[in-house]
Amino acid sequence: MENINRRQFVVNSSMAVGGLIGASAIAFGVMPAKFAYTSDIKFVESSCASGKKKILVAYESYCGTTSEVAQSIANVFCKQGAKVDVRHIENVKTVSSYDAVVIGSAVKSSSWYPNAIEFIKVNQVQLKQIPVVYFLTCLALYFDTDEAKNVAKSYFNPVLKAVPEIKPKEMQAFGGVLDYSKLNMVYKMVMKSKMKKKGVPEGDFRDFNKIESWAENTAWPLLTTV
Numbered sequence: 001m002e003n004i005n006r007r008q009f010v011v012n013s014s015m016a017v018g019g020l021i022g023a024s025a026i027a028f029g030v031m032p033a034k035f036a037y038t039s040d041i042k043f044v045e046s047s048c049a050s051g052k053k054k055i056l057v058a059y060e061s062y063c064g065t066t067s068e069v070a071q072s073i074a075n076v077f078c079k080q081g082a083k084v085d086v087r088h089i090e091n092v093k094t095v096s097s098y099d100a101v102v103i104g105s106a107v108k109s110s111s112w113y114p115n116a117i118e119f120i121k122v123n124q125v126q127l128k129q130i131p132v133v134y135f136l137t138c139l140a141l142y143f144d145t146d147e148a149k150n151v152a153k154s155y156f157n158p159v160l161k162a163v164p165e166i167k168p169k170e171m172q173a174f175g176g177v178l179d180y181s182k183l184n185m186v187y188k189m190v191m192k193s194k195m196k197k198k199g200v201p202e203g204d205f206r207d208f209n210k211i212e213s214w215a216e217n218t219a220w221p222l223l224t225t226v
């Protein structure tokens with residue numbers, strides 16, 4: 001009886017310590033985003049093939065909403081007559097077959113996701129030779145002020161610093177989404193407390209008209225004019 005209790009104690013303690021380590025690793029960003037996902041998250045991927053120019057729109061996202069921004073950018077390029085692949089960064093094996101690349105990431109802790117920065121680093125030799133555009137989604141842009149715009153712009157600094165050799169032709173920040181139902185327990189707790197302090201409510205702050213207009217009038221000419 002005493003042995004069973006001791007064993008149970010050891011098992012229970014290990015589970016508790018393991019859970020604590022896991023939660024802390026997610027909270028402090030040591031663990032990759034995918035371990036923080038809840039089950040109903042979808043990552044959009046697609047291809048359209050109409051024209052000669054081949055463009056990749058690659059993204060990093062942990063709740064899936066940045067993938068929909070990537071898709072709306074791709075839709076514009078498709079209409080303009082390009083072959084466009086929309087891909088989650090982890091599914092891109094090489095960028096060497098593309099004429100231009102758009103890379104976007106959701107923001108976590110004032111930066112692109114580490115995976116997205118690593119993607120630029122790993123592919124920098126090829127990316128140096130073609131037009132590249134960066135974008136991000138964030139909640140700083142819930143507020144329509146110059147200060148918020150500057151904060152959002154500063155979220156590109158870590159990637160610019162990590163891979164200064166890549167000089168994007170354009171960098172654009174868009175409003176993102178706050179949906180607590182898509183966050184795991186730890187992220188939900190952290191975000192609820194942070195967003196309450198900042199006065200950001202739950203909601204979808206993406207402006208797809210603005211995103212499409214940027215894709216058509218700014219990104220497309222920069223990516224396709226040599």
Ligand SMILES: Cc1cc2nc3c(=O)[nH]c(=O)nc-3n(C[C@H](O)[C@H](O)[C@H](O)COP(=O)(O)O)c2cc1C
Binds near residue numbers: 065
């Ligand atoms: C853990 C966590 C940290 C975040 N940190 C920031 C931040 O520092 N600044 C900001 O503006 N938005 C921040 N956000 C908001 C996300 O960038 C925004 O919700 C984004 O639209 C999520 O995109 P996704 O659905 O593709 O993951 C954070 C969100 C989470 C869940």
